[in-house]
Amino acid sequence: MALRTRREPAEGLYLAESAKVIRRALEAGHRPRSYLMAPRWVDELTDLVQDAEARGVPVYVGEPDVLQALTGFHLHRGAIASMHRPAPRDPVDLVAGARRVAVLEDVVDHTNVGAVFRSAAALGVDAVLVTPRCADPLYRRSVRVSMGTVFQVPWSRIEWPEGVQTLQRNGFSVAALALRDDAVSLDDLAADPPERLALVLGTEGDGLADATVQAADLAVRIPMSGGVDSLNVAAASAVAFWSLRAR
Structure with a gap:
């Protein structure tokens, strides 16, 4: 973790674990x-080895106990690759042709970030924007949980909370997923959704900042039963993405 923190941003690398994830990255x-x-x-991974040889990329091989000492975990998914991190994209350019955008505000759990990306890829979200304090979608665990869909769904970081106005100026209705008495039911929003919609999901525990909810065009709430007031952010994202998918 310390090595990643020191070297990853400056040297532009991330780690892709498992053959499936590496292939999706390629x-x-x-x-x-x-x-x-x-x-x-x-x-067993002849195609990856041959591709690496063709690119002049080194392939290091070691016994399992040596690899575990190097990486700090049991390397049981075939391979791990150090990848060049792609150049960051401008958020306005990223959403130029999008109809459905997800915004992750300060979601700090890498597992949740990866799970949201997997749902976004499966359920028709065109792009994901993450705030400056949100966990890195290209962190190893995020990539693994997403099954590599972080490479499939375009994403970028956006300045926040001023990003709410940026989205509105670019034609998006901004819906804040929040527990508020005046929130619109997800069912009602899904019955007549705007053409271009940005759905903002908040951090674990505290949810969205008040300033974000105030700046949004509306608050939306998933109808609940059984005495439950909310879902995990990854689960909530899947429900909302499916309900609000563009048709």
Whole structure:
């Protein structure tokens, strides 16, 4: 963790774990820097090894106990790759042709970030914007939980909370997913959704900042039963994305 924090932002790298995730990164046009794998996977991942040789990318091979000492975890998913981090994209350019956008405000759990991206990819979200304090979508655990869909869904960081006005100026209705008495039911919003919609989801526990809810065009709430007032942010995102998908 300390090494990643010191070197990843400056040197522009991220880690992709498992053959499936690495292949999705390559399909998205990301460039590998090096591979690390156990001996048994060299033969099973022949296509990745051959691709690395063609690119002049080193493939390091080590026994499982050595790899665990190097990485700090059991490398049981075939391989791990150090990848060049793609250049950040301008958020306004990113959403230029989008109809459905998700915004993650200060979501700090990497598992939740990865799960939201997987739902976004599956349920028709065109782009994801993350605030400056949101966890990194290209952190190893986020990438793994997303099953590589962080490479599939375009994303960028956006200044916040001024990003609410940025989205509104670019034609989006901004809906804040929040527990408020005046919130519109998700069912009602889904019955007549705006053409272009940005759905803002808040951090675990505290939810969205008051300033964000005040600046949004409306607050929306998922109808609940059973005495439950809210869902985990990843679960809530899946429900909202499916209900509000563009048709």
